[in-house]
Amino acid sequence: MQITEIAFTGYPVTDVPRARAFYEGVLQLKTSVAFEHEGKSWIEYDIGPGTLAISNMSGEQWKPSPDGPAIALEVADFDAAIAELRAAAVRFLIEPMDSGVCRMAIIADPDGNSLAIHKRNPPKA
Numbered sequence: 001m002q003i004t005e006i007a008f009t010g011y012p013v014t015d016v017p018r019a020r021a022f023y024e025g026v027l028q029l030k031t032s033v034a035f036e037h038e039g040k041s042w043i044e045y046d047i048g049p050g051t052l053a054i055s056n057m058s059g060e061q062w063k064p065s066p067d068g069p070a071i072a073l074e075v076a077d078f079d080a081a082i083a084e085l086r087a088a089a090v091r092f093l094i095e096p097m098d099s100g101v102c103r104m105a106i107i108a109d110p111d112g113n114s115l116a117i118h119k120r121n122p123p124k125a
Contacts, residue, residue, distance in 0.1 A: 008044065008051040009071045011113045012062040016041045018110050019054050026088045027073070047073070064111035066093060071115055078103045078119035085117065 013019035020043065023029050029045035029052070036042075040057040052071060055062075075081040082096050085107060093114055094106035104118045 006050055008053045009069070010053040010055060010062075011071075011109065011111075012058060012064050013054045013056055013109070013111050013113075014064060015110065016043070016054075016056055019043075022110050023052075023054060026085070026090060064109075064113050066108060066112045066114050068113065070106065070113075072104070072118040073115060074118050074120070076119075078117070081117050081119075 023043075023045060024031065029047065031043055032046040032051070033044040034041065037057070040055070042053060042055045042057055044051050044053045078096070082105060085092075085105075091108045092105055093108055094104075096103060096105040098121070100121070102118055102120050104116050107115050107117060109115060
């Protein structure tokens with residue numbers, strides 16, 4: 001087997017309009033694909049070569065959780081991103097920190113799913 005890329009990262013949500021307000025309003029992601037089937041939704045956001053999907057299609061098999069996987073979203077300006085998140089009253093699970101290699105913070109979406117806001121530090125000369 002040869003894995004060539006990550007097709008998408010998916011996050012379960014319970015309230016699609018609320019989730020879209022967060023991902024599209026607060027995080028300013030642009031919808032690349034959205035479809036509905038029998039009252040359930042699947043929404044994708046292309047981010048560079050990857051895709052983040054949110055959905056309420058799986059019901060009881062796939063539940064939001066702060067304990068599950070987390071995607072790291074690379075930002076152009078870490079301090080500005082943190083300020084925007086605070087202004088939007090987004091809940092921080094881990095406050096901004098510097099690991100030496102990067103700066104990051106962990107936030108929660110409206111369903112409690114974890115997302116890392118991330119900025120790589122410039123390489124040292």
